[in-house]
Amino acid sequence: MPDHTFLVNGERVTVDVEDDVRLLWVLRDRLGITGPKYGCGINVCKACTSHLNGKAFNPCAVPVSALRKKDEITTIEGLADTVDGDLHPMQEAWLEFDVAQCGYCQPGQIMAAVDKVRQVQEAGREITDDDLDEIRNICRCGTYFRIRQAIKAGAAAMG
Secondary structure (H helix, E strand, O other), rough: OEEEEEEOOOOOEEEOOOOOOHHHHHHHHHHOOOOOOOOOOOOOOOOOEEEEEEEEEEEHOOOHOOOOOOOOOHHHHHHHHHHOOOOOHHHHHHHHOOOEEEEEEOOHHHHHHHHHHHHHHHOOOOOOOOHHHOOOOOOOOOOOHHHHHHHHHHHHHHO
C-alpha cells in the first residue's frame, strides 16, 4: 500500500493506506481522531467538517490520495491550538449558549462556523443572518437557534 504524508493538528503523519480510502476513515480508524463524525458519507450532513489549509471541508468526500505533504488538516481536537487559550472563542461560545444536546454534529458545526466567520471577517464585515443561512450542517436535535446565537457571540470574540 502507498504511504500518504500530511499534517494533522500540527503534527506530521504518515499512513499506509490505499489511495481511495476516504480521509474520514484515515482520521478516525488509523489516527484515532474521533471529533469528525460519520453521518452520511456523501458530503451532505457535514458532521465530519474539518479544515484543510484553513478552509472548511468534509473528509468523508476526500480520498487520502488528494492530500499533499504540505496540506494541513485541523479537526475539532486541534482547533484550540490555533489561538491563545484553552479553547477557541467559538468553542467557548458553544458552552456559554449551552448549544449541544446529543453533541454529535457539534464538532462539524463549530468547524463550519469558524470558517464562515473567518471568510466574513476577511471581507471586512460582521456576520449576518444570511451568512448563517449558508452554513448547511445538519443538527438532528434542532438546536439551530442556540447555534446561531453562539456563532454570533463567537464571531464577536474572534473579531
